[in-house]
Amino acid sequence: MKEILEGSHAVAEAVRLCRPQVVSAYPITPQTHIVEALASMVADCKLDAEYICVESEFSALSACIGASTAGSRTYSATTSQGLALMYEVCFNAAGMRLPIVMTIANRAMSAPLSIWNDQQDSISLRDSGWIQLYAEDNQEALDLHLLAYRVCEDHDILLPAFVCFDGFILSHTYEPVDMPTQEEVDAYLPAFNPYQRLDAKDPISFGMYATPDYYMEFRYENQRAMLRAKEAIVRYGTLFKEQFGRDYSGLIEGYELEDAEIALVAMGSICGTVKDAIDEMRKDGIKVGLLKIRCFRPFPDEEIAAALAHVKTVAILDKNVSLGSKGAVGLEIKDALYGSSIAVYDYILGLGGRDIRKKDIRAITKLAEQGSGDMFYGLREELL
């Protein structure tokens, strides 16, 4: 059924349909509308879950670890500073192989304090062992929660996932979304079936420590599970398409890419602006296309190399920066395309909520054509 919903409410509805049994979250802008909506659902008996009003994000995810290990489907949501406070819990949840799903309403990192959007927060957790999915619009944000639970809870995977959508730009924007019914979601997402759980009848010790004789193999197993997740995302994305008609079978997506000479690479809501800019540039005869990355972890390097094999120039739009190096997506793309003759340029842009307009996309395309890149784009020179 089509509804016009704020992004946060669309996500909250999606989460409700996934039937989490324990929700544990701490409020932080711009994530608040999600958890407020979920708290209301619990208060109105529309969501049959325990909602734990924790005292910090650190505890929010820690409680999810406890609840997940005890055998419940769990959910949390956060952003920015909250995610940073969860840093060690994130690594822990992934290492313990717990299929927790958490929404990230992407926001910039302090200092300076900024409540506005970029993707520095989730990108900074790229090594933590969480699957990272990025939504372009609210429909995709909604749908990716279903996909994330389906993938994470597969006993061949058993990993946690971030579903990332841009703070304010999506979280606070009303868009029409197609809301599936509970029956449809139940048909797609089976009831939670824990791989193993805390149970007095079958005592298991969780979270043991590993000596150097074992540690590396545990990390290798995490890596293998992450790589298997690529295939699982494709499989369950295909299943999603068959059931709901919307196609998430790819870790990446192309737009006007087949015959493009210049490829723009981006993640999240900026892809919408890029597509509009491409439509305009195409009219002007510029052979430009978009490669949208939906799944940043596991990173679809081979898929990207294949999709970009025919282009001459690649321009990456990075809403983050690995200070002292480059944008994180740029680094990954350069690695994926290593050895090719494709010119690859990275552009750091849109940090802390700086608006990206169609004309900016056009300007970046031009810079890439001219061979100018690996830069911050859109700086106010008068301030420097």
Place this chain on the structure above:
Amino acid sequence: MVDKSIENFECGHRACGGCGAATAVRMILKGAGEDVIVVSPTGCLEVFTTPYPETAWKVPWIHSLFENAAAVASGIEASLKRQGRSEKVLVIGGDGATVDIGMLCLSGAFERNHDITYICYDNEAYMNTGIQRSGATPFDASTSTSPAGSCSMGNKHAKKDVPAILAAHGSPYVATASLSYPTDLMKKVETAVNTPGATYIQIHAPCCTGWGFEGDQTVAVGKLAIETGLWVNYEMVDGVLRKAKKVKRKPVEEYLSVQKRFRHLFKPKRNEEEIAKIQAIADANAAKFGIDI
């Protein structure tokens, strides 16, 4: 009734000979009964019981991080509630994890009044990392980060009063215990796990390695702490002091002088002034809890 035959702690663990924590945990598990899930923060107990794949725990057990045991327990409790399951949730953690780094999660769990029992085995320093000072280290104790020296008498601060802090959260049952009084300890654990809501027990657990005495003296040292009034066994029900163990008090030096961590109070020469300060702590305890016979 406590079933003393319960044995859910396996031989083969790697605690020091004479370990107070290991002794206390065996008693805790007897008091807690069979239908229990244990959460342990990082620390000695976690490390000496669970090098993969050799676990000493015959009850379900989980370790996540150093500072989040109370939050993990909150999540477990919520999950069990949702599933309609009967297991009791029990945290067993050291003093560093409890009174210092885990204080935020602990406060949150008690404010929310989850149906959990949090037990701190208090050996009064960070033993797992090499005897560094914690907020539970007593006044004047020499540790590796509060060493006694030519211009230091060791730890400068008094123990943080976490039982009082948790009682102030509205906890229905807060108690202290000592491994040297096993029957009392086990009974308190039984009471705590069977009291609905977030309950707390702080157990004095002498550490032969960290405090500097022979492993066969663990119980004796624990008794001296009680007998000098430097540790008081009491219960608080709904924030009200109900019962404190009465003693015919001995001078504090009888407790201090048998531990290397207080050696600087006696050598090279006896430091009357510092010993008097510690005696004053015991006197204040006695007055506060009314323990003098």
Place this chain on the structure above:
Amino acid sequence: MPLNIGCTARPGRGRDNKTGSWRVFYPIFTEETCTGCEICVLLCPEGCIEKKGEKKYVPDLDYCKGCGLCAEECPGDAITMEKEEK
């Protein structure tokens, strides 16, 4: 043996580690002076003292670390510590 996912284990392997090798002194239990109070069983940090009969308590020397706590606390002085012959 493949790894257990998430670094977990069921009970059993804990006994693989025979801590008896740490021992310098070992306890000798005397039935004559034993009061049967079982404080040794309760206080043993290893939990390795087993009741085998009336006033007959036996330490599992595979695990006994020889700390001497049982001997120290025995009210009947029924336990003595002897130097291990190695």
